[in-house]
Amino acid sequence: MAQPETLADRAAELTPAPIAGTLRGLSDRALAWIFITPTILLLLAINIFPLVWTIRLSFTNYRANRPNAEVRNVGIDHYLSILTDPDIWAAMQATAHFVFWTLLLQTLIGFALAWLIDRRFRGHDVVTTLILIPMMLSPAVVGNFWVFLYQPQMGLFNYAVSFFTGIPPSSFEMIGSVKLAPWAIIIVDTWMWTPYVMLIILAGLRSIPEYLYEAAEVDRASAWRQFWRITVPMVLPFVMLAVLFRGIENFKMFDMVNLLTNGGPGSTTEVASITLKREAFEKWRTGYSSAFAIILFVAVFGLANVYVKALNAVKSR
Amino acid sequence: MSGLTTAHSVVEPSPTTRTLAGAVVLIYALVSLIPLVWIVMTSFKSPPDSISYPPKVVFEPTLEGYCNLFTTRSRQTQDYIDALPSADDLCERIARDRNMVVVSPSNYLPRFLNSLIIAFGSTLVSVVLGVMAAYAFSRFRVPGKDDLLFFILSTRMMPPIAVAIPIYLMYRELGLSDTRLGMILLYSAVNVSLAVWLLKGFIDEIPREYEEAALVDGYTRLQALLKVVLPQATTGIVATAIFCLIFAWNEYAFAVLLTSGEAQTAPPFIPIIIGEGGQDWPAVAAGTTLFLVPILVFTVLLRKHLLRGITFGAVRK
Numbered sequence: 001m002a003q004p005e006t007l008a009d010r011a012a013e014l015t016p017a018p019i020a021g022t023l024r025g026l027s028d029r030a031l032a033w034i035f036i037t038p039t040i041l042l043l044l045a046i047n048i049f050p051l052v053w054t055i056r057l058s059f060t061n062y063r064a065n066r067p068n069a070e071v072r073n074v075g076i077d078h079y080l081s082i083l084t085d086p087d088i089w090a091a092m093q094a095t096a097h098f099v100f101w102t103l104l105l106q107t108l109i110g111f112a113l114a115w116l117i118d119r120r121f122r123g124h125d126v127v128t129t130l131i132l133i134p135m136m137l138s139p140a141v142v143g144n145f146w147v148f149l150y151q152p153q154m155g156l157f158n159y160a161v162s163f164f165t166g167i168p169p170s171s172f173e174m175i176g177s178v179k180l181a182p183w184a185i186i187i188v189d190t191w192m193w194t195p196y197v198m199l200i201i202l203a204g205l206r207s208i209p210e211y212l213y214e215a216a217e218v219d220r221a222s223a224w225r226q227f228w229r230i231t232v233p234m235v236l237p238f239v240m241l242a243v244l245f246r247g248i249e250n251f252k253m254f255d256m257v258n259l260l261t262n263g264g265p266g267s268t269t270e271v272a273s274i275t276l277k278r279e280a281f282e283k284w285r286t287g288y289s290s291a292f293a294i295i296l297f298v299a300v301f302g303l304a305n306v307y308v309k310a311l312n313a314v315k316s317r
Numbered sequence: 318m319s320g321l322t323t324a325h326s327v328v329e330p331s332p333t334t335r336t337l338a339g340a341v342v343l344i345y346a347l348v349s350l351i352p353l354v355w356i357v358m359t360s361f362k363s364p365p366d367s368i369s370y371p372p373k374v375v376f377e378p379t380l381e382g383y384c385n386l387f388t389t390r391s392r393q394t395q396d397y398i399d400a401l402p403s404a405d406d407l408c409e410r411i412a413r414d415r416n417m418v419v420v421s422p423s424n425y426l427p428r429f430l431n432s433l434i435i436a437f438g439s440t441l442v443s444v445v446l447g448v449m450a451a452y453a454f455s456r457f458r459v460p461g462k463d464d465l466l467f468f469i470l471s472t473r474m475m476p477p478i479a480v481a482i483p484i485y486l487m488y489r490e491l492g493l494s495d496t497r498l499g500m501i502l503l504y505s506a507v508n509v510s511l512a513v514w515l516l517k518g519f520i521d522e523i524p525r526e527y528e529e530a531a532l533v534d535g536y537t538r539l540q541a542l543l544k545v546v547l548p549q550a551t552t553g554i555v556a557t558a559i560f561c562l563i564f565a566w567n568e569y570a571f572a573v574l575l576t577s578g579e580a581q582t583a584p585p586f587i588p589i590i591i592g593e594g595g596q597d598w599p600a601v602a603a604g605t606t607l608f609l610v611p612i613l614v615f616t617v618l619l620r621k622h623l624l625r626g627i628t629f630g631a632v633r634k
Contacts, residue, residue, distance in 0.1 A: 032457035035449035047472040048507035050483035121339030140569030144588040164401040176417040252476040256570035276478045293479030
C-alpha cells in the first residue's frame with residue numbers, strides 16, 4: 001500500500017503493529033473479492049451458464065422430451081427460419097401492440113394521478129397507499145381472477161359495462177373474441193401497473209425546486225406555460241425511467257397473459273413469451289425456442305441500451 | 318406517504334382545486350380496489366351466489382369457499398349420507414348439505430407452505446449475499462465496478478421463459494427438478510440483483526466516518542461491518558428483504574414450468590382449483606384472499622421505500 005487510498009488505509013498505517021497485522025491479514029482488496037465472489041458465482045451458475053447453454057442449443061435440433069435422440073448441428077437454420085416465420089412476426093406484433101398501448105395508457109393516467117396527488121389534498125398519503133395496492137399483488141393470481149370478472153354471463157366487468165352503456169352483458173366476450181381479447185389484457189395490465197408509473201412520476205413532480213415556479217410567477221407566465229415549460233421537461237426523465245422499466249417488463253410479459261387468455265383466441269394475444277412457452281414446453285422444439293430466446297434477449301438488451309442513452313441525454317440537458 | 322413528501326408549490330393550490338383533485342383521486346382509488354373487494358366478497362359466497370346474475374352485492378356469507386379450498390370431497394347418495402353419524406365439523410356439515418362428504422385435506426396447505434419456505438429461504442440467501450456484495454461495491458475499489466454492477470442488473474432482463482429452458486435441462490441433470498432447494502437457488506439468483514442494487518444505495522448513505530472511526534479504534538473491517546454498518550443499515554436491509562419476499566411470493570413463470578408437485582408453490586396451484594363442473598370460484602377466491610393478505614400487510618409496512626424498491630434504487634426520496 002504505497003499510496004494510501006482512503007482514510008481507513010491511512011488509519012491502518014498509523015495503528016500499532018498487531019492491529020495493523022490483522023488488518024493486512026485480510027486486505028481490503030481480498031475482502032472485496034471474498035464479498036463479491038458468492039454473488040457472481042450464483043449468477044454465473046443460474047444465469048450465465050444457462051445462457052451459454054441456450055446459445056449452444058440454438059444451433060442444434062435438440063428436443064428436451066427426447067434426451068436420447070441424436071443431436072445434430074443445424075447451424076443458423078433456426079435463426080433464419082425464425083426471422084422469416086410469419087407466426088413469430090405475428091407474435092412480435094401482438095407484443096408491440098400490448099407494450100405500446102399499456103405504456104401509453106399507464107403514462108397518461110399515471111401522470112394525471114400523480115399531478116392530482118401533488119395538489120396535496122388532505123389524506124393524500126392514505127389514498128396513495130390504497131392506489132399502490134394492485135401493483136404489489138401476484139399478476140398470476142390476480143390475473144386469474146380477472147377471468148371471473150370477464151365472464152360474459154355473470155362477470156362483474158360485463159355487468160358494469162352494460163350498466164353504464166346499456167349494451168347487453170352477454171353480447172360481448174372480453175376473453176373469447178378476437179377483437180376484444182388484446183384489450184382484455186391491456187386493461188388488466190393498466191389496472192395493475194398504472195400505480196407504478198404514478199409513483200415514479202410523483203417523485204419527479206416533488207423533485208422540482210419551488211424557485212422555478214416562483215421565478216415564472218414573477219415573469220407572469222401563465223399556468224399553462226408553467227406546465228409545459230417547467231413541469232413537463234423536469235418530469236420527463238422520470239417518465240422515461242418508468243417507461244423503461246415497464247417496457248422491459250411488458251416485453252417479457254408472461255404470467256398474467258398466460259392465465260387470462262393463454263394467447264387466445266387463436267393466437268390474437270400470443271405475445272412473445274407465450275410463443276416461447278408453446279415452442280419450448282408444448283411442442284418441445286428446444287433448439288428452435290432457444291434461438292428465439294436469444295433473439296428476444298438481444299432485442300431487449302439492445303433496445304434498453306439505446307433507450308438508456310436517450311434517457312441520459314435528456315437528463316444531462 | 319410521509320417518506321415522499323418534500324412539499325413544494327409556490328402558488329398554493331386553491332381549496333377548490335385541492336378538494337376536486339382529492340375527489341378524483343379518491344374515486345380512482347375506490348374503483349381500482351373493486352376487483353380486490355370482489356375477490357374477498359366472492360370468497361364468502363356460496364357457489365350458486367357467486368355466479369348469479371346480476372352479480373350479488375348482498376348475500377348470505379358462508380365459509381363454503383374456504384372449506385372447499387382446504388378439502389377434497391366426493392358426491393354420495395342421500396341414503397349413504399343419512400346413514401352416517403352426525404357431523405361435528407363445520408366443513409363436513411357444509412359438504413353434506415350438498416350431498417357430499419369430505420374425503421381428505423386438499424393440496425392448498427402444502428402449496429402455501431412451499432411458498433413460505435421458498436420465499437423465506439431465497440430471501441435469506443439473496444439478502445446475505447446482497448449485503449456482502451453491496452458493502453464491497455460501496456466501500457472498496459473494485460476493478461471494473463460499473464461493469465460488474467451492470468452485469469448483475471442485466472441478468473434481470475432475460476425473459477423468465479428463456480432462462481427456464483436451460484434451467485429445466487440443468488435441474489433435470491442435477492436432480493433439482495421440482496425441489497424446494499432448486500427453487501430457492503433460482504429465486505435467490507433472480508433476487509440477488511435487486512438486493513445488491515438496493516443495498517448498495519442504502520449503504521452508500523451511511524457516512525464512511527463511522528467505520529473509519531471504528532477502524533482507528535482497532536476494529537477489523539469485518540467487525541466494523543458487523544458492529545457499525547449493519548445496525549445503521551437495518552431499515553434498508555428489512556426493506557430489501559421484504560421486496561425479495563414479495564417477488565418470490567408472487568413469482569409464477571418459473572414455478573409453473575419447473576414445479577409440479579413436491580415443490581409447487583401457491584400461484585400455479587390456485588388457478589387450477591376446480592369443483593364439479595368447472596372452476597369453483599368461491600374456493601379460488603378464498604385461496605386468492607389468503608394468498609394476498611401477507612402482501613397487503615407488507616405493502617403498508619413498505620410504503621416509504623416502495624419507490625426505491627421498484628426502481629432498483631434509481632429514484633430515492
